Amino acid sequence: MIAETVCAAVSVAGLGIAAVTAYRKRFLRAARIAAYSLVPIGLVMTGVVGWLADTAFSPTAWAGFILLGGSWLLFMATRAVERRGGGTRKERREAARAAGRGDAVAPAASAPSLGQGAGAAARRPAATPRAESSGDDFSDIEAILKKHGI
Secondary structure, three states, X not given: OHHHHHHHHHHHHHXXXXXXXXXXXXXXXXXXXXXXXXXXXXXXXXXXXXXXXXXXXXXXXXXXXXXXXXXXXXXXXHHHHHHHHOOOHHHXXXXXXXXXHOXXXXXXXXXXXXXXXXXXXXXXOOOOOOOXXXXXXXXXXXXXXXXXXX
16 A cells, blocks of 8 residues: 555656656656656556565565575576586596597698699799788787787
8 A cells, every 4th residue: 555655656746847847848858757757656557566565575475586596596507517517427428538549630640641742832933922011011910919918
């Protein structure tokens, strides 16, 4: 009962302020103030204020909100651990096995292959030196990157 009275008083006060604002020829601002001042009485008329008042004084509702918050925190903590840990247990186990075997590099991959490609590289003409202006462009870019710590 008190909440409805307070909401009605707030709405009437807001409409009064909107009327004064409209009298001062600030119609857009007055319309916005009137819209905001009609919200509390609208909430009372739809029953939202009564529902909130019943919920605010109910210990069962507060226990439910606490349980919902706890479940949300638990869910977020498990998501953070999952992202930090690298996936599921099965994925971590497979990654550990792959790291233990050393299959990252093939045994013959360390020796350079000298096939048909070597002769083609020898026949290619030497690269021409770049113009001085392109070097200046890169030095400017490097200076900008160093300035930003990149």
